[in-house]
Amino acid sequence: MGLIKAIAGAAGGVMADQWKEYFYCEAIPADVLACKGQKKVSGRSSNYKGDENIITTGSMIAVADGQCMLIVEQGKVVDLCAEPGEYVYDASTEPSIFDGGKLAANIKAVFGNVGKRFTFGGEAPKDQRVYYFNTKEIPGNKYGTPNAVPFRVVDQRAGIDIDISIRCFGEYSYKLTNPLLFYTNVCGNVSQDYSREEIDGQMKSELLTALQPAFAKISAMGVRYSELPGHTTELAEALKTELTAKWSDFRGIEIQTVGVSSVKASEEDEAMIKELQRNAAFADPTRAAAHLVGAQAAAMQAAAKNEGAGPAMAFMGMNMAGAAGGTNAQTLFQMGQQQAAAAPQGGWTCACGTQNTGKFCTECGKPRPKRCSKCGWEPSGDAPKFCPECGTPFGE
Numbered sequence: 001m002g003l004i005k006a007i008a009g010a011a012g013g014v015m016a017d018q019w020k021e022y023f024y025c026e027a028i029p030a031d032v033l034a035c036k037g038q039k040k041v042s043g044r045s046s047n048y049k050g051d052e053n054i055i056t057t058g059s060m061i062a063v064a065d066g067q068c069m070l071i072v073e074q075g076k077v078v079d080l081c082a083e084p085g086e087y088v089y090d091a092s093t094e095p096s097i098f099d100g101g102k103l104a105a106n107i108k109a110v111f112g113n114v115g116k117r118f119t120f121g122g123e124a125p126k127d128q129r130v131y132y133f134n135t136k137e138i139p140g141n142k143y144g145t146p147n148a149v150p151f152r153v154v155d156q157r158a159g160i161d162i163d164i165s166i167r168c169f170g171e172y173s174y175k176l177t178n179p180l181l182f183y184t185n186v187c188g189n190v191s192q193d194y195s196r197e198e199i200d201g202q203m204k205s206e207l208l209t210a211l212q213p214a215f216a217k218i219s220a221m222g223v224r225y226s227e228l229p230g231h232t233t234e235l236a237e238a239l240k241t242e243l244t245a246k247w248s249d250f251r252g253i254e255i256q257t258v259g260v261s262s263v264k265a266s267e268e269d270e271a272m273i274k275e276l277q278r279n280a281a282f283a284d285p286t287r288a289a290a291h292l293v294g295a296q297a298a299a300m301q302a303a304a305k306n307e308g309a310g311p312a313m314a315f316m317g318m319n320m321a322g323a324a325g326g327t328n329a330q331t332l333f334q335m336g337q338q339q340a341a342a343a344p345q346g347g348w349t350c351a352c353g354t355q356n357t358g359k360f361c362t363e364c365g366k367p368r369p370k371r372c373s374k375c376g377w378e379p380s381g382d383a384p385k386f387c388p389e390c391g392t393p394f395g396e
């Protein structure tokens with residue numbers, strides 16, 4: 001049961017006189033994944049009374065771009081073609097499998113498992129059908145989390161490692177990369193069309209289930225939930241890994257792209273993260289002093305506008321509160337200077353705030369940033385041999 005590629009320009013020759021039927025498929029709509037091939041009797045043939053589900057030897061089968069054609073006998077796939085062109089059906093030859101390099105890499109191995117590799121010695125079987133599958137990208141599949149899903153937030157600078165709940169909305173696209181598996185495990189012998197609506201609900205449910213472990217992999221990379229729209233490539237790869245068993249290995253479907261239109265955390269979680277980041281920032285006495293100076297300036301402006309008690313009484317209250325033991329900005333600045341002076345000589349401060357003396361941070365493991373030992377210039381990439389600011393050789 002094989003296919004022989006028709007010779008170009010043979011329509012007016014002797015071979016054209018032998019073509020019994022002509023199987024073809026119009027452009028497959030984006031909402032159709034599989035459809036049955038249509039039989040169009042050749043004008044040169046006298047075979048007008050043939051069985052609808054019998055393919056006569058010498059019949060022509062056309063395959064368009066973005067399509068994959070399967071020949072099925074008794075419910076088993078016997079040949080496959082994904083290369084655009086016209087082919088002549090010959091019942092006396094072995095399967096040809098023209099995949100065109102557009103399908104999954106293991107398409108031939110799958111064919112060996114589910115296909116039927118023998119001929120009928122010229123005797124026609126009882127049921128033969130031609131099916132066409134849409135191998136173009138299927139876009140516009142919307143998804144959204146009806147309930148919030150967990151997302152791990154990691155902020156080494158603030159010392160945050162917590163789980164929050166987020167809602168995510170967007171679209172994804174997929175592609176039929178192994179029509180053999182799709183026919184064998186999903187659609188089977190359809191009489192007309194198999195539309196995407198018949199499987200979209202199940203796929204969307206499975207994708208939402210896979211979002212949680214995919215988010216775990218993304219968050220482990222240090223990506224914040226607000227940055228997810230800029231990391232859709234990593235998200236698509238993570239979803240492919242999670243859905244390989246259900247989609248690729250069983251249905252022959254692979255995710256192509258994933259788009260994230262919006263990501264939103266609950267107001268309580270956002271307020272908690274901001275509070276933790278603010279507290280971590282104020283652990284630095286210098287930053288705390290700067291914040292206190294700003295707060296005191298705002299309080300003085302408010303006191304000056306106090307017409308009830310008078311500005312003098314308001315300022316006296318502020319001074320009394322400071323004398324009663326409240327921390328003032330000068331004390332905080334002194335604490336910051338003392339910490340800087342107590343830092344090991346020749347040491348460096350990591351981005352996470354840890355003081356180090358070695359080549360790697362003792363808290364997060366990041367390498368010590370390279371900088372000029374004389375003027376402090378830092379390269380953005382690989383360090384040059386000499387500093388472009390002062391000419392000092394790097395490493396001295």
